[in-house]
Amino acid sequence: MTAEGAGGGPGAGPSPDRVTVWDAPVRLVHWAIAALVAFSWWSAKSDHLAWHRLSGYTILGLLVFRLIWGVIGSETARFSSFLAGPRTVLAYLGGRAAPRVGHNPLGGWSVVVLFTLLAIQVGLGLFSVDEDAIEAGPLDRFVSFNTGRAITHWHHLVFNLLLVFIGLHLVAIAVYAARRRDLVSPMLSGRAILPPGATAPRRAGLAPFVVAATLALAAAWWIAHGLKLS
Ligand code: HEM
Numbered sequence: 653m654t655a656e657g658a659g660g661g662p663g664a665g666p667s668p669d670r671v672t673v674w675d676a677p678v679r680l681v682h683w684a685i686a687a688l689v690a691f692s693w694w695s696a697k698s699d700h701l702a703w704h705r706l707s708g709y710t711i712l713g714l715l716v717f718r719l720i721w722g723v724i725g726s727e728t729a730r731f732s733s734f735l736a737g738p739r740t741v742l743a744y745l746g747g748r749a750a751p752r753v754g755h756n757p758l759g760g761w762s763v764v765v766l767f768t769l770l771a772i773q774v775g776l777g778l779f780s781v782d783e784d785a786i787e788a789g790p791l792d793r794f795v796s797f798n799t800g801r802a803i804t805h806w807h808h809l810v811f812n813l814l815l816v817f818i819g820l821h822l823v824a825i826a827v828y829a830a831r832r833r834d835l836v837s838p839m840l841s842g843r844a845i846l847p848p849g850a851t852a853p854r855r856a857g858l859a860p861f862v863v864a865a866t867l868a869l870a871a872a873w874w875i876a877h878g879l880k881l882s
């Protein structure tokens with residue numbers, strides 16, 4: 653999606669060494685998920701389970717979108733661009749990695765952990781049921797009450813694990829900030845200065861965005877309706 657201008661054009665505003673690192677879909681998904689995780693926690697704690705489910709379905713749609721965007725989206729969004737093997741991760745830790753934009757080789761794996769935990773959390777929520785069987789996820793009819801309660805127990809446990817990794821995520825960002833590397837501004841504005849020797853990442857067009865958004869909406873709607881066809 654070419655959400656922002658081409659960047660660096662004559663009179664277009666941004667100086668030529670600033671490029672779009674994170675496109676609008678990546679940023680929107682990120683900040684929406686961050687807000688919805690907080691909202692999911694609040695809505696469950698305050699017994700607003702209808703809101704809680706809606707928040708979960710929205711996270712589900714965003715995750716499906718991000719998964720597809722990770723294959724057909726902009727260069728820095730693609731898993732193939734930021735998932736590196738152990739040798740590259742070690743080279744990065746040893747300060748021997750080539751300059752680049754996007755997730756660094758270690759950060760790429762923390763992204764996978766965060767998205768996977770979120771997907772597990774939503775997946776467990778779909779089968780969860782409260783102790784008096786009044787509130788439940790849309791797929792709880794596929795499991796017995798006792799299994800549903802066991803899954804709910806895991807829904808609680810995985811939430812705590814998610815909190816640990818969100819905490820580590822924030823600590824990592826604070827460590828970079830302390831070393832004068834601001835990662836937050838690019839996640840807000842999309843733009844960052846291109847390191848010497850690195851090339852500007854390629855941005856996806858509108859067609860892959862429409863494909864990913866349509867599939868994500870359809871998947872979230874279908875799952876939220878208990879996998880029923882009507
Ligand atoms: C519930 C809370 C949060 C979750 C689950 C979360 C998760 C994630 C995920 C999955 C990514 C990868 C984005 C992608 O490739 O699409 C990411 C990146 C990022 N997040 Fe968060 N995040 C949360 C909160 C925050 C907060 C509060 C901040 C800022 C203070 C923040 C700053 C960033 C930054 C700067 C990046 C880009 C890191 C890089 O340059 O590689 N996140 N986050």
Ligand code: HEM
Binds near residue numbers: 696708814
């Ligand atoms: C479609 C997705 C989801 C569904 C259908 C769902 C469903 C439920 C249900 C039925 C409960 C009540 C269980 C009980 O009585 O203890 C619950 C609790 C809870 N959910 Fe979800 N959930 C979903 C997604 C999420 C997400 C994304 C988060 C957070 C990231 C989350 C966090 C929690 C927490 C923390 C509780 C326990 C609250 C407490 O301690 O009382 N859920 N969920």
